[in-house]
Amino acid sequence: MFARVGVSLSGTTRGGFMSQRGLGVAAFAGLLGLASLPLPALAQQCEGNPPKGGKYVTSGELYLARARQPRVPADRPKRYQEAVDILTEGFEAQPDNPKNYMLAGQAHVGLGLVAGQPDDGLADFVMADSAWDKAESLWSCYRTALDSLRYDAWVRTFNLGIRYSNNDEIDKAKNYFAGAYTVYDQLPQPIIQLASFYAREAQESADPEQADEARQKAIDLYRAALGTLESPRLSDEDRAQYGHAAYFNLAQFLAFDERFDAAATAYEEFLLIDPDNATAKSNAAVVLMMAADQLADKAADMEEGEEKAAVEAQANGFRERASAHYADLVAREDLEAEEYHDIGVGLARARFYEGALVAFTHALDLEPYRASSLEQLGFVLFASEQYDSLTIVGAALVERYPLNMNNLAMLANAYRETEQSEKALVILQRREDLKVEIERLEMTSEEGVYLIQGVLLNIGLEPGTQVNLQFDLRDDGGEIAGSATRSFEAPEQGAA
Numbered sequence: 001m002f003a004r005v006g007v008s009l010s011g012t013t014r015g016g017f018m019s020q021r022g023l024g025v026a027a028f029a030g031l032l033g034l035a036s037l038p039l040p041a042l043a044q045q046c047e048g049n050p051p052k053g054g055k056y057v058t059s060g061e062l063y064l065a066r067a068r069q070p071r072v073p074a075d076r077p078k079r080y081q082e083a084v085d086i087l088t089e090g091f092e093a094q095p096d097n098p099k100n101y102m103l104a105g106q107a108h109v110g111l112g113l114v115a116g117q118p119d120d121g122l123a124d125f126v127m128a129d130s131a132w133d134k135a136e137s138l139w140s141c142y143r144t145a146l147d148s149l150r151y152d153a154w155v156r157t158f159n160l161g162i163r164y165s166n167n168d169e170i171d172k173a174k175n176y177f178a179g180a181y182t183v184y185d186q187l188p189q190p191i192i193q194l195a196s197f198y199a200r201e202a203q204e205s206a207d208p209e210q211a212d213e214a215r216q217k218a219i220d221l222y223r224a225a226l227g228t229l230e231s232p233r234l235s236d237e238d239r240a241q242y243g244h245a246a247y248f249n250l251a252q253f254l255a256f257d258e259r260f261d262a263a264a265t266a267y268e269e270f271l272l273i274d275p276d277n278a279t280a281k282s283n284a285a286v287v288l289m290m291a292a293d294q295l296a297d298k299a300a301d302m303e304e305g306e307e308k309a310a311v312e313a314q315a316n317g318f319r320e321r322a323s324a325h326y327a328d329l330v331a332r333e334d335l336e337a338e339e340y341h342d343i344g345v346g347l348a349r350a351r352f353y354e355g356a357l358v359a360f361t362h363a364l365d366l367e368p369y370r371a372s373s374l375e376q377l378g379f380v381l382f383a384s385e386q387y388d389s390l391t392i393v394g395a396a397l398v399e400r401y402p403l404n405m406n407n408l409a410m411l412a413n414a415y416r417e418t419e420q421s422e423k424a425l426v427i428l429q430r431r432e433d434l435k436v437e438i439e440r441l442e443m444t445s446e447e448g449v450y451l452i453q454g455v456l457l458n459i460g461l462e463p464g465t466q467v468n469l470q471f472d473l474r475d476d477g478g479e480i481a482g483s484a485t486r487s488f489e490a491p492e493q494g495a496a
Contacts, residue, residue: 049138052097054093057097059083060087063086064107067083098134102142112128122182132146164176199214247267247280261291285321292315330355337370337373343359353383378397378407391420398427411427412428412431436459456490466488467489471484
């Protein structure tokens with residue numbers, strides 16, 4: 001048996017319709033030596049107890065100086081601990097002296113930064129944070145100085161987290177990133193890094209409970225990161241970058257947990273920052289449609305009444321929000337064919353057929369031989385009962401992909417609905433005579449080498465019959481750019 005199959009060089013069939021490109025866990029490495037952006041000066045009326053000296057302050061400063069410039073580097077932890085001990089004594093002897101607490105915070109950070117120390121967890125960073133909180137509560141004018149101390153500690157701690165992360169010492173990296181956020185919770189970088197570890201654990205864990213726990217930790221951390229985006233230490237570029245990472249990863253994890261309405265909210269909040277982001281708009285529309293489907297399934301199991309009507313109204317509201325996002329996208333002229341295709345599938349699912357037709361038409365304007373878009377265009381024309389147009393699209397599909405039963409059935413229906421009975425019978429007979437069908441035909445390319453894949457279904461041939469298929473590859477203009485013939489042995493009837 002010999003058959004001819006058309007394949008487009010530009011159009012490849014895709015499964016699914018989401019604009020998301022998988023779960024892209026964001027991780028930022030190499031952020032060493034971060035520079036401080038200038039903060040606005042704060043006019044302050046000092047309140048509380050002014051700092052003062054004393055033996056505890058004097059001794060604490062001495063031990064800190066020795067720790068920072070030790071004659072023997074191995075003595076550094078000891079010197080920091082001596083500073084911690086003497087200053088802690090000062091908490092009792094001078095409970096109203098804020099300087100004891102400010103210096104103690106520095107000593108605890110130094111102890112936490114000594115190589116190997118974070119293995120015992122976040123104790124020193126928690127103690128530093130607590131001491132600095134106390135210092136500021138005792139003397140309000142420490143606020144600016146403490147902000148600088150916290151930020152300096154943040155940079156040093158975060159950089160160590162990056163170092164250990166790059167060395168795949170993940171437990172130490174986790175502690176340093178958590179420590180950085182503990183001493184200065186105004187910047188997103190360390191918790192986005194930390195969230196990326198838990199995100200990876202959620203994806204790779206074979207234990208469902210551990211995966212769920214890691215995923216929830218990642219969700220909580222991404223949410224925390226969103227609360228830091230207004231920091232004056234972030235540039236506009238950084239704010240956009242980290243906002244994108246936090247919002248997108250948060251939304252995808254929420255969608256994975258089937259919290260579709262919350263995922264949509266995350267995308268829509270990101271759109272307030274970057275209103276022209278096509279991926280965020282498309283993804284928001286996708287999860288809104290999922291939320292609508294979820295509610296529709298819930299309503300289907302409910303008895304008639306006000307409660308069911310309220311659930312159905314909420315589902316319709318989600319569809320309308322999705323439709324608004326899709327309408328914005330369809331009106332754009334700067335998208336790729338694949339993006340228009342995804343938008344068309346989403347609109348078709350929402351039964352907004354006119355918008356879907358526009359989207360698929362845009363995709364085909366960019367890639368005229370895009371098989372999946374032409375096929376979806378046919379389905380939308382059929383669903384919207386536009387049979388005159390379907391005769392043209394169906395005929396093109398049958399010409400390009402003659403061994404597909406769905407295309408033949410669609411064209412026969414179009415002819416029948418437009419009262420072209422003789423043409424319909426010819427196509428139906430052609431479908432009846434089909435001995436093999438090719439399904440899920442797709443093509444990928446890499447460096448000019450094209451790989452064609454699909455499924456051959458034996459409908460009516462004797463097993464073992466040789467099937468010769470000629471694949472014609474066409475360019476965007478429809479001209480044949482190359483052909484290849486391959487032979488196969490037919491499997492058992494009904495087998496693929």
